[in-house]
């Protein structure tokens with residue numbers, strides 16, 4: 175996904191414009207991937223109709239919801255800590271109700287209600303429309319739970335409320351679930367089967383965002399390249415579709431094109447791409463439309479063919495290189511980012527060296543790197559022993575992070591003395607006299623504010639850089 179939201183944003187609370195007649199207060203916070211942040215906007219929209227306005231103050235909440243992540247053990251521990259905090263507040267405000275949403279709700283189900291006495295409500299990612307009924311149960315003093323996964327729920331009919339938004343960029347969810355079954359990953363279990371959202375409702379959302387002044391969207395899915403609309407139904411049932419459905423199906427490259435054409439001035443991003451599903455026509459569509467940003471997040475996890483196989487990643491190192499070569503040939507200015515896992519079961523030093531040499535080949539612009547965390551119920555947990563010692567995992571991760579830093583620096587230095595287009599998103603964290611925005615390649619750039627404002631697209635001439643940030647001077651874009 176635009177990957178895991180920047181650490182500083184983790185647990186960000188979401189404030190919703192108050193509706194006068196709404197009397198109850200909802201405090202909602204999200205952890206994990208962009209999809210969770212996007213789902214919280216759907217939840218807030220559903221509850222807005224039930225009389226809830228959001229608040230940033232935990233202490234005054236009638237209802238506290240935490241949208242949780244199960245991807246690594248650490249993510250779950252963070253949520254457990256938050257529950258302790260809610261518990262302390264509940265002692266002062268005993269009427270406050272607490273609900274757990276998202277992947278941990280789906281993974282732990284009713285165990286949550288047993289383990290964490292503070293929790294009144296457990297709702298999985300496909301059951302948010304049931305929230306009004308579940309809340310009615312809670313009001314009557316009963317614990318409530320719905321963790322049923324759906325074959326067709328895409329929330330396409332719900333207009334998400336943009337929470338705590340900069341008014342410039344927004345997430346638009348296009349698929350839910352994942353059918354890939356990477357052996358380390360809990361997502362197929364917590365988010366269910368892969369299904370795609372009706373392109374018409376996606377286009378309506380994109381057009382609506384443009385009319386409200388948004389300048390950039392990110393199409394979201396666990397595996398966006400696998401998007402396939404043929405009138406509804408699971409991806410895996412496409413074979414059973416009628417000839418007409420097959421002939422008129424919308425693929426991801428079709429969808430990208432539809433969005434790019436519908437709003438030619440809207441910047442379009444997408445995340446995440448799975449190497450085995452990213453097709454040439456997506457890369458070619460990116461080349462054809464200037465408003466589709468030049469960035470591909472292309473997690474690889476490992477550079478070793480043996481480990482890729484153990485992970486059930488359905489491509490080899492050589493096929494990945496071929497894909498990289500095609501991206502470089504068709505989109506020479508495209509940035510590429512990665513996800514890596516250090517210390518997957520059975521990983522040897524030679525496997526780790528393969529990861530480092532793969533990184534040397536690609537020289538990614540940036541990446542998200544993790545040590546392997548065994549997740550209950552996954553294939554890896556059932557079939558493989560978590561046998562790489564923690565210290566070895568950490569050292570390998572450190573090697574990967576150091577090498578990535580070197581490559582990131584090399585990449586940002588490549589922009590020195592060039593001029594790049596930047597969409598202004600917010601004030602720089604370091605100085606209130608500077609703006610911060612991103613280039614088409616998804617690289618952060620900061621520069622003096624001058625007379626520009628949030629939402630402006632400006633040319634920035636790069637004069638300096640760090641490994642993660644471009645530093646420069648802005649001038650207007652001739653239109």
Ligand code: SAH
Pocket residue numbers: 175177207245246358359360361395396397445446473475513514515544545546547548549
């Ligand atoms: N396709 C998804 C991937 C979700 S998981 C997406 O849209 O981003 C995000 C990343 O977390 C993965 O790419 C992987 O690098 C990491 N990850 C997943 N399971 C993990 C585990 N068990 N241990 C460590 N890292 C893991």
Ligand code: F3S
Pocket residue numbers: 352353354355356359360361362396397448
């Ligand atoms: Fe997880 Fe692999 Fe899907 S990492 S989300 S199973 S593509």
